[in-house]
Amino acid sequence: MRVDFHTHIIPEDFPDFTEKFGGERWPTMNRTCACGANIMVAGKVFREVTDQVWSPEKRIQDMDREGVDIQVLSPIPVTFSYWADTEPAMLMSKIQNDFIAETVQKYPDRFIGLGTVPLQDVDAAIREMDRCINELGLKGIEIGSNVNGANLDDPRLIPFFEMCEKWRVPLFIHPWETMGRDRLPRHNFMYTIGMPSETALAAASLVNSGLMEKFPNLQVCFAHGGGSFPYILPRLDKGWEVWPHLRLTTHPPSYYAKNFYFDSLVYDPLNIKYLIDRFGADKIVVGSDYPFLLREIPPGEVIDKTPDLSEKDRKLILGENALRFLNCEK
């Protein structure tokens, strides 16, 4: 059983929000051919995509070829739209969530769905989370690593995390609008340096603020193996040790980080080994970033290449951890 926890999906078409609501940052789909489109933002090509990103049948072909039993579907971060007013952002969320739910209903054995919520308005976010989980049958929520530049320990977000814990809704935290973008204009460093740094900031914000102490049963999984968070965790612990006046938690950061899950999109068995040594084989799920350029092909290849993994640990990482994390165990 191989479950790919980190894959993105977007409807083939949806209304032009800029025309309808104003604002320049709404994504639209611009078809370029029978099986291709450009995701457009502010009149520019944000990303070239193929029908893999919207067609469940095309995805299932790829899954069959690459040995993936189940894909966990999540929205593309560019659709988060936290910057917008609640009403249109809620509509954008609903369009994504409805499409993901339909896809899962069509092929319930092959897909599990995660939803998105308008996190700039916590009450609205909780309402849409309720709908995602209790009406649409989605199994968790994907959120961005910050809300308009506010880190995840912003006090306004506390009621959201409280409800996630209460309702047992797993969160998939994905980097977007990364820290330090002004310093990353070249070499696509926004993706290779910005994203791992941003993910570290998101994870550390949940830990250092005391949020994970307050909500110990919150279920959180980070994209891209947690970015640089796992590797800089000893430095975060050292800071906790030497700055007692800044401590907001009873224990050092690594104590709370033990609850986190991480996808396996780290490209190197050495990093997988590091993640296992630090957090245990029961905290890692396969993630490929399908169908985008930085994706791993076939999903889970880095796990297949990791030496000295027991058969038990391999099964945990390839599928069992993801199903347990998403409360989908048979």
Place this chain on the structure above:
Amino acid sequence: MRVDFHTHIIPEDFPDFTEKFGGERWPTMNRTCACGANIMVAGKVFREVTDQVWSPEKRIQDMDREGVDIQVLSPIPVTFSYWADTEPAMLMSKIQNDFIAETVQKYPDRFIGLGTVPLQDVDAAIREMDRCINELGLKGIEIGSNVNGANLDDPRLIPFFEMCEKWRVPLFIHPWETMGRDRLPRHNFMYTIGMPSETALAAASLVNSGLMEKFPNLQVCFAHGGGSFPYILPRLDKGWEVWPHLRLTTHPPSYYAKNFYFDSLVYDPLNIKYLIDRFGADKIVVGSDYPFLLREIPPGEVIDKTPDLSEKDRKLILGENALRFLNCEK
């Protein structure tokens, strides 16, 4: 033989540059007691320090107690002053460099010195580097991870790196003025997340720009174990693979990163193991960040705690690598 490659020093006193040249960002030393001072910047306490930071005799006491044979002395990044005009910045560099050279001359068996240069003016930087190496007997130059927000692949810096290679001057690259500071106002994240991310950006800038390909004999060592650079290197390689139109080098980033050195200030034997597996035991030097709060006591403790190190590798890391890197082999 134990060499602590990463220690900072500053003179007990030096002129008030703000009074003399204007500008708010100059550091001054404000004595608070017989063996303590505040480093002041813009009228505020930047850092409380003890006489460990200026007194060679106090340092030697600590070294003897903690088993350190030689400290490599480098300036505190707050004195870099890249933001200032060349003339006063050059004077600030000279004051630091002269003090370090005097300290080394007083105890040549216990200290090795690194200098600082006004990198905002490359011609001036090369002149002061010449003086550091050929007149003062310093063994390398410490530089910041960026120059007023310009990354290290800024074309204006090329002549500096060219001369470093030509004259065989080793560089110690230290994070400062870190990326994403606007997102790091709480939890001292500037030190624990900003610095490792900034160091990754500095290292990746040298590699992805083709600078390390152009100057293959450039000797570079990064503070804090290279920050998050070693761990995100596989993602940088993946970017090189999938974005051929952005490639500026013949080989992927990891090919050039093999030339880098890293200090051992990572606080966890798991990270040391990772560094050794990735770069080899001949690329790691002990660094403690003496005498500041985040320092390791005793220096090299993380190496002592790393299991399964051969006696040969232990000797390399504890001292031989640093002496070879600094062209100080007996």
